Amino acid sequence: MTALIFDCDGVLGDTERDGHLPAFNATFAQFGLPVRWSVEDYGRLLRIGGGKERLATVLDDPEVWRAAGSPATAAERAEVVATWHKAKTKTFTELVAAGVIPPRPGVRRVITDALREGWTVAVASTSAEPSVRAVLAGAVGDEVAATIPVFAGDVVLRKKPDPAVYQLTVDQLALDPAGTVVIEDSRNGLLAALGAGLATVVTVSGYTRDEDFTEAALVLTSLGDPDGERLEVLADPWGVRPVDALGLSELSRLAGRPAHDTQGGQT
Template sequence: MPALIFDCDGVLADTERDGHLPAFNETFEEFGLPVRWSDAEYAEKVKVGGGKERMRTLLTPDFVAAAGLPSDPAALDERVADWHRRKTEIYTGIIRGGSIPPRPGVRRVAAAAHGAGWTLAVASTSAEASVRSVLALAMGPELAARFSVFAGDVVQRKKPAPDIYAFAVRGLGLDPVDVVAIEDSRNGMLAALGAGLACAVTTSAYTGEEDFTGASLVVSSLGDPPPEETVTRVLSDPLGVHPGRYVVLADLAALLTAGGDESYGSLDPGSLDPGPLRPRPRPH
């Protein structure tokens, strides 16, 4: 049975600039931390998988001293967890406010996949509460209920490690060669490829210039037909899928015809290494 696994941030909605960034900065202000991330600084932070992990990049000796933070690692971990819990509350409030729209095509393609009997899931390194809020926004409550969600700290290593995708594939009882992942970042793509999945990329606000070598398809968005028309720009199409003005389920199904590497099917997610990738074979 084929499956479609979406990343969350940047795929379901372009949430980083107008959702996560202000939520981080409001959290820093509330906790009296001497930092505010600019847009340019945050463009670098998004390359770090996971919100707590992004916060931990602050914890240089100079910052710890300037902020009056404890030097004990366990106490610092507690502080970061407190910051992250509050940041998640602020962020989910932003999402519930409805100011960030879903990305074009995600609901349309997911609905088509559900109608065709595909398995639907989200695999993200964001906190589960954050992911579920964006999923409900993007899909609506009825379709969102059809999704399995794998998020946050269910695995130790975040993207670009393949662990979250391997965990999702095993949890759903899927064969990796039957799964298309939709990602927006190089780190996410590397995670999907490392787990043996085909990967379609829809570039987002901070990722348009990243290297997506290895993706089966790279587009500006999935697109939508009129009346809310958003035309897809095809940026890379190594398999010759040739999407039309917007990506349809048949285009994503065609990515699976590339086949897969059977050796991925029995991997232990805890043992996966995001290092040298074994790409899925491509048709000649």
């Protein structure tokens, strides 16, 4: 069996700057919180896996803590964060529905081709499940999206770079790790996939282009489209040598190798 597991944010769509960041800031305004994240602030916060986990950091500011009703216990803080996050997720899904976040090049093509050939396709993300499903539907359409299993949000306790969400996906879908390839965009995601023993292709996004992807099987600017944006190869340690667009033939060559085989394919 051959399987593809996609991350969501930065992979299905370049969602962080144009979707999640404005949704977070709209939530802060909605609840009267004296905080707004800049593009640079949010770039630093992306090192923290999970939207709730990022939101929790603002409670360390005494002004925000007081504006939030001075939650005194861990349970009260968690309840406040959950309320904020629910509102943020609603705002984000509305932005996706409005079409402000187009799918990244090649995503629809690769997913459609993989499903047609009988491959298993899944999505594994630290974002809230409604947000992930909205982005997925925007990328491939409602009908196709409904057939794709999604593992997201609090389905695991430990977020990326911990491999838990990828291990769960492999276990729940009874996948062969040797026949499974992950598409990621960040170092945290890469480490999570490698921790689960999965070969990983990185398609860098706006916030992650300068991160360290040394252990990836292939690093690209995007999956590419033959009639649209062509991919640029940034690193190809396994000697895949894609041209213009990454297809199933190249992805098949990545399956069956150890995830850490960074020398494979070199001549």
